[in-house]
Amino acid sequence: MIRAWMRVLAVGLMMSWAAMAAAESFDVLIRNGRIVDGTGNPWFYGDVGIRDGRIAAVGDLAGVEAARVIDAQRHIVAPGFIDVHTHADDGLYDEPHAENFIRNGVTSIVTGNCGGSVRDVARYFARLEKDGVALNVATLYGHNTILRALKGDVRGDLTPEQLERGRQLMAQAMRDGAVGMSTGLIYTPGRWSPTEEIIELQKAAAQFGGVYVSHMRDEGTGTMRAVEEALRIGREAGSSVQISHLKMPRTALGAVGGAEVVIERIREARRQGQEVWADQYPYTASSTGLNTLIPSWAREQGNERMREILTDPEQLPRVLEDMRQSQEVRIGRTSMDFAVIASSSAFPYLAGMNLHRAAQVRKLQKMHGADFDWMSVPVSELPEVTMEDQYRTAIEIVAGGSAGAIYHTMPEEEVEKFMRAEFVAVASDSGVRSFGVGHPHPRGYGTNSRVLGRYVRERGLLTLEDAVRKMTSLPALQFRLLDRGTLRAGHWADIVIFDENEVLDPATFEDPHHYAVGFRWVLVNGQPVIAEGEATGALPGRALRGPGTDVAQSQRSTRIDTEAEPSGGAAD
Numbered sequence: 001m002i003r004a005w006m007r008v009l010a011v012g013l014m015m016s017w018a019a020m021a022a023a024e025s026f027d028v029l030i031r032n033g034r035i036v037d038g039t040g041n042p043w044f045y046g047d048v049g050i051r052d053g054r055i056a057a058v059g060d061l062a063g064v065e066a067a068r069v070i071d072a073q074r075h076i077v078a079p080g081f082i083d084v085h086t087h088a089d090d091g092l093y094d095e096p097h098a099e100n101f102i103r104n105g106v107t108s109i110v111t112g113n114c115g116g117s118v119r120d121v122a123r124y125f126a127r128l129e130k131d132g133v134a135l136n137v138a139t140l141y142g143h144n145t146i147l148r149a150l151k152g153d154v155r156g157d158l159t160p161e162q163l164e165r166g167r168q169l170m171a172q173a174m175r176d177g178a179v180g181m182s183t184g185l186i187y188t189p190g191r192w193s194p195t196e197e198i199i200e201l202q203k204a205a206a207q208f209g210g211v212y213v214s215h216m217r218d219e220g221t222g223t224m225r226a227v228e229e230a231l232r233i234g235r236e237a238g239s240s241v242q243i244s245h246l247k248m249p250r251t252a253l254g255a256v257g258g259a260e261v262v263i264e265r266i267r268e269a270r271r272q273g274q275e276v277w278a279d280q281y282p283y284t285a286s287s288t289g290l291n292t293l294i295p296s297w298a299r300e301q302g303n304e305r306m307r308e309i310l311t312d313p314e315q316l317p318r319v320l321e322d323m324r325q326s327q328e329v330r331i332g333r334t335s336m337d338f339a340v341i342a343s344s345s346a347f348p349y350l351a352g353m354n355l356h357r358a359a360q361v362r363k364l365q366k367m368h369g370a371d372f373d374w375m376s377v378p379v380s381e382l383p384e385v386t387m388e389d390q391y392r393t394a395i396e397i398v399a400g401g402s403a404g405a406i407y408h409t410m411p412e413e414e415v416e417k418f419m420r421a422e423f424v425a426v427a428s429d430s431g432v433r434s435f436g437v438g439h440p441h442p443r444g445y446g447t448n449s450r451v452l453g454r455y456v457r458e459r460g461l462l463t464l465e466d467a468v469r470k471m472t473s474l475p476a477l478q479f480r481l482l483d484r485g486t487l488r489a490g491h492w493a494d495i496v497i498f499d500e501n502e503v504l505d506p507a508t509f510e511d512p513h514h515y516a517v518g519f520r521w522v523l524v525n526g527q528p529v530i531a532e533g534e535a536t537g538a539l540p541g542r543a544l545r546g547p548g549t550d551v552a553q554s555q556r557s558t559r560i561d562t563e564a565e566p567s568g569g570a571a572d
Helices: 002-023 121-131 143-151 160-176 195-206 223-237 250-256 259-271 303-310 316-329 355-368 387-399 412-420 443-458 464-471 473-478 548-553
Strands: 026-035 044-051 054-059 066-071 076-079 081-083 106-111 136-139 180-184 211-215 241-243 276-280 285-289 339-344 403-408 424-426 495-498 519-524 527-531
Touching (some): 026 076, 026 495, 076 464, 081 443, 081 464, 081 473, 106 519, 121 136, 121 160, 143 195, 160 195, 195 223, 211 223, 223 241, 259 276, 259 412, 276 412, 276 473, 303 316, 303 387, 316 387, 355 387, 412 443, 424 443, 424 464, 424 473, 443 464, 464 473
Parallel strands (some): 026 066, 106 136, 180 211, 211 241, 241 276, 276 424
Antiparallel strands (some): 026 044, 044 054, 285 403, 339 403, 495 519, 519 527
16 A cells, blocks of 8 residues: 555656646757657657756647757657667777767767777776767777786786786776676687686676676687577676677578577576677678688787788698688688678778689789789689689788778578567677778668668568667666666657658668768757757767766775777677
């Protein structure tokens, strides 16, 4: 009886508060929209009143005044999208407006994924707050970032002293505002870390409420072993688990059994009481460094030593044979055309070509000279190349410097299976894009608009309400961004207004530099960063500090010197 009365009283107080809010004027009033509130509930007609950067009221606000009124008639009004897997990191220093994100409806991001992050979280947030940024930014602290600070980019277990130092670095990052630790277990040096070492470092994050986020050790035939490792780390460290960019390549279907096997294992873990989540990007191709094609043993002593090995005539035959075993013997490939060069510091003109075509171009140049006009040669007259020619081209590109690639490996039906899973959020796995530069994966421009246009409107795979949930309240829950992700009085006014019939992703693999369309307004903390479809130049974003900062305020701690900041981690 008492509990029932308390519920009635609470509801009455909320209604009274909303009524008082509606009786006053707002800074911004969004009228006549179809509200999709982020919870997954069906849409409804209503208005949204904003005051001091927060949502003050949601409902029928007819007759209320506002400094700015936005007519959202025939448009969807939804919470701003939260992208929990990005590699924006220090790219925000040069591109604080982050237009590829905000033009896609994204108002908050989590960076520092795949084991790579800025090294000094406090300095990072201080700089973003000083210089300004268009969207809200949370960050993870990278496992590989810790390892490189302790022992460099080389193979080898941490000594007891280094492990203790690593715990201190992780704890300090949490006090400074990180939301957890990320691993990238196909990248160096983390790929050589034993599970027990990762657990000990994650414990330092877990004591402050930090999540464990993992680009798993294997996303192919060993996927299930990698899932089990991620689950074990979360259990023994005492933290929730986020599995990054779930995927299922064709070459793994026989060994794993398909996406449904992975989904069921995660559901089983959740039924047993373990908090496990995941995210994915809605594409059939991944993107990461081209150096992942190089044998592991050639990378275990760092990039400089790797380049020495790749250019050593005595060691090159072993590299080539290991690549043959990996690609032809184990997988049965007859061409490397699944790998498309996204960027190359040594051969920038190869960006956009697959390795088969790049090998043909390099063969022409070696036959006729570097200045040969290979673009004038018809495709039908390009020289034949062998698999070894393609391996050598990849080696040549990697040895020449930084290089990224896009890998077309995933069946569409497997992507869709993961998308339907209730615990999988939508995330781009992208950095900040400089418009027109390089040949990046289109996900940096089109992830959210692709879900709304292709998988909601065209294919009917998801309802509009569930798709919005996967971009808003679900990622907010996964990372405990508790005052964002739904259109609710008291929450921060991160809001997107779009036309569900027009939203789409014009960015393609062949022509990636196109912003999403259909987004009319995007507000971050109540301020428009997109108004009538155009960027405003405003920088109202905030640093989203994790739960460890609350603990830090009540503790006296010694500052850990984390030296200079490196760039963020690689994407996949």
